[in-house]
Amino acid sequence: MIQGAASPQGSPRVIRRYPNRRLYDTQTSSYVSLAELKRMVLQLEPFAVQDSKTGADVTRATLLQILLEAESAGLPLFSEASLAHLIRLYGMSNAADLRTWFESQLAATAQAQQRLREMASVGVPGADWLKPWLNPTQAWMPTWPGAAAAPPPATASSPASGEASSRKPRGRAKPS
DSSP: OOOOSOOTTSSOEEEEEOTTSOEEETTTTEEEOHHHHHHHHHTTOOEEEEETTTOOBOHHHHHHHHHHHHHHHSSOSSOHHHHHHHHHHTTOTTHHHHHHHHHHHHHHHHHHHHHHHHHHHHTOTTOGGGHHHHSHHHHHGGGSTTTTTSOOOOOSSSOTTSSOOOOOOSSOOOOO
16 A cells, blocks of 8 residues: 555545556546556555455555656666666565665655755755755766866856957857
8 A cells, every 4th residue: 555645534545456457446436547646646645556356455566567657758767777786686685674774765865855845945044055955066066077176167248367268269160
């Protein structure tokens, strides 16, 4: 079962998964898509997915399917290397410890993101340390090789030397 806010009835919505892979929401008496289940996850609506024939809980398999679609659709969250590493972790004796650690890290990340959003929205006095988090380029600039030693780029209104540059541009001029 997906954890989240309590539903009006006090129990999670039951979604039945049929052999043809269709998903039926027993609360609304209608078929739902994986996109609808993803929306429910994002809105913290608790639900459980059950196999229609056996009654087995297939919630994890359904969530993995949602992740697979998300990974295929846009910018992937996991690199090939991280996926291979996850596969290697299966079957290890400390898998339960890793699961607990992983869940705590995800919860801590979500909590930190929420706190940053709240602080940014109300403009907390003395929270100058927050500015680099809101401007990632500024935050990562010290870690880029040579970035600290490089002079700031010149703009049209303020050349780097204080006057117009006498250097010719490199490369070939583009034909007009």
